[in-house]
Amino acid sequence: MSLTLDLYLPGRSWLHRLDPRVKLWATGLGLATAFVLRDWPALAGFLVGLHLLLKSSGLSWRRLGTIWRQVALLAGLIFLLQPWFAPAGRLLVAWGPLQLTTGGLASGAVLALRALCMAFTMAVLLFTTEQRALVLALVRLGLPYSWGLTLSLTLRFLPALFSLFTTVREAQAARGWVAEGAFWQRARDYIPVVVAVIIGTLRLSDQLTLALAARGLEGSARRTVWRDLRMRPVDWAVLVGVTALFAGVLLGVWRGAL
């Protein structure tokens, strides 16, 4: 069993080469756009745009399908449940106290599309940006190096801890461990597994402290950076472009056009 937090798909597209700081900024604006848009046709348009963007990064249809499979359930649930809680507009169906209305349906569609837009905005960032570039971008934007290191260590060691968890659980299952019964009973059954994993984590973190020190973490006050980030003219152009686009969206929303 494996767990990976890395969604990055290697590639050489313009999105892959774009400065990660610009991508972080654009992602922020993308998430904000998903929030400020209030009509479902505008959100649907935004979603189509995000798909075109992902296609331009060389993402296969199959991979797009995988993202859809992972977010469809959530979006579907939002779309199906939300209308009953926000009745507005023309009544379509009434079932006891529950009412399905045109306004409710529209609000369900808006919320579901908003969730999809946010998921696909994040997908654009995570599928085209290496973890190291992402962490480096955050450090270059002012995050202290030690925080950036902690972030990448977390990304690096969570899979290791997950596999330790699996190993320990299996080993204990072979000695009769089983999680069964009511919630509290099951939670209690997990204690031995969790204890073994915590011991393993502490041991790992001791080792890691030594390994980092052995490779010169203490001298990090004046670290250099291999393949440091550098803004090219095209990065500036994209930065200005997405910012202008976002300003346009805000203006459109304010004027009631979107």
Next chain:
Amino acid sequence: MNTVRLTATLEATGLRFTYPPPGAGWSAPAVLRDVTLHLDAGESLAVLGASSSGKSTLCHVLAGLAPRYTGGTLAGTVHLAGHDPAAGPLPSGLVGLLFQEAAAQLFTTTVEDEIAWGLEALAAPPAEIGPRVDEALARFGLETLRSCPPWALSGGQQKRLALAAIWVMRPALFLLDEPLDGLDPAGQTEVAAALESLRQGGTTLLVTTPGLPAARLTARAALLEEGTLTAPEPTAALLAQEERLVATGLLFPAAHWPDLRGQPPLEGPPAVEVRNLRFHYPDGPEILRGLDLTILQGQFVALVGVNGAGKTTLVRHFNGLLRPSSGSVTILGQPTAGRPIGALARQVGFLFQRPEQQLFAPTVREEVSYGPQRLRLPDVETRVARALARFNLEPVAALPPAVLSYGLRRAVTLAALAALETPILVLDEPTTGLDGYGWAQLLHWLAERRAAGVTLIVVTHEPALAACADRLIAMEAGQVIYDGPPAESAQPSAISHQPSALSGQPPAAGYRSPAHEPDA
């Protein structure tokens, strides 16, 4: 660049080191008692020691990590290329330390970033880093893996990457803590070849090891016993003194082994019966491809094969951790289908790889009684008492397993298994990480179980252990390629894959010529 590195010499005199006690009311004995050693530039020295003899601690002290990061007290003097680790942090990159556990020292997300990390810490000019990373990738045969995440590599590849990440910093001294132990034979061969080429290139090496293969890579060797280091002597001469190695717990020669052979199979249904077993993980490739096996009660079966052959996957079907994709597995006449792991655990005792990592209970006694209690076996008290007595664990029964030495923790894992008193035992690479004492403890117990009619199924990379079995099953790519007496196995590819380092031959050259070593 620091010119002081050209005078690489290690001088340690009368080292004595004690860790801080684990808590109030505890006392901690000295881990290093008397260590004196001298190493000139370009020399190589092996420090041979059994588990808990102080090998890792010695490495940490020499690298300036202990007591700085571990706490504790250090007496004696160390001089490393003119620096005193006790006086202040050593200049970055002066000492390169290869940790016992390779995975714990790889902390970036790609192979090339791992190598670059140390250069960044040394504040190397960014323009120089790329070429030096390329050089290191080529030097350790990692070019094709440069964009891989380190955790996706094999054990041998991880060690080579860790070596590359150290080598690129051009340390004056390489400290290698158990560089070959815990690796499969293919990984041992790879890493031994890399170390051999470093040594030939004139790198100053200090290798600590419980096993003899790693020692053979050095010119001189010394014994570390309970924190005391003997005077170094030529490695070949030291390794020839078998009695001394046995007395130090480094060796348990086959001539001393208990009799593991010759029990006739018992009557009754077969212990394990496998029919047309196929297995694949969801969406994964087929790992087991139509296996048929009958293992009789009382048989001792050795299961061999290269990594990825499907050995572990197969034995995991015997206690229900995995279920067949198709086909069937029958244990003592009852199909495993529909029977929970808990029910199977009463019949099949299972020792996992790295069992010492799975200990969790607050005391040794609770650790050993966990299985019998969970499985609601009769006479829990008696079983636990018997198991503790068998492994001489009564004196530590009230202590937490985590504070015990490595050797004792391994004993606890065996006692926990013994307390289940199952008619079938499956052991997955049980000798990994064991020193001579550990081997002796394991083999004597297995011989007793054998005599008691227990069925033994042992997954192993050790040819000598496999040779003791009644029957050897060799697997390759999810299929059985040999099944018969070990002597007639005619060295199937699966077990002939013995590392050259184990036979004392110089490892095959597979790396760049070490004609020019910048750190020579």
